Amino acid sequence: MKKLLLMMMFISGGVSAHSHAPTEFGGNATDDDFINEALTINGIQQVPITITNLNKYPQQYDVVVEKVNIDKATGELEILSTKVAGQTSIVYPNDFRKLPITVQMDQGDWNKPVTYKVCSISVANDGDMFRSKICTLAKLYWKKDTF
Numbered sequence: 001m002k003k004l005l006l007m008m009m010f011i012s013g014g015v016s017a018h019s020h021a022p023t024e025f026g027g028n029a030t031d032d033d034f035i036n037e038a039l040t041i042n043g044i045q046q047v048p049i050t051i052t053n054l055n056k057y058p059q060q061y062d063v064v065v066e067k068v069n070i071d072k073a074t075g076e077l078e079i080l081s082t083k084v085a086g087q088t089s090i091v092y093p094n095d096f097r098k099l100p101i102t103v104q105m106d107q108g109d110w111n112k113p114v115t116y117k118v119c120s121i122s123v124a125n126d127g128d129m130f131r132s133k134i135c136t137l138a139k140l141y142w143k144k145d146t147f
Helices: 002-011 032-038
Strands: 018-021 024-026 044-053 061-070 077-087 096-104 113-122 133-142
Touching (some): 018 113, 018 133, 032 133, 044 133, 077 096
Antiparallel strands (some): 018 044, 044 096, 061 077
16 A cells, blocks of 8 residues: 555656755854844844746745744754745746745744744645645844843
């Protein structure tokens, strides 16, 4: 049964394909990129993503932002909240969209690193069995003076 399912996955015409970049945004407080990319003073950060349609047909993509907690011992992600950021216009085969996705950090998330996943998810077309989902791990830091 498992072999049959795997064969169907790889030879099915209903499998969506796309690419999504970058895989990471921001970083650790010791990285040079952290200061340039991840730091915000108002709790709002633009996370740029590029979505490319690798299908042979036009495709749309949902974009979601998930606040996550990373277990330091296992590296597993726990989704704390999900917000829908929108949907792309139609992306034609071998074409791409560059999108600045706005991440609104939660009140109380200042002065500590907070991790989000900015994900693109293919919108199911008629006959599609699967949707592809690819994410950017955004490590952000809201610098706020608290007096």
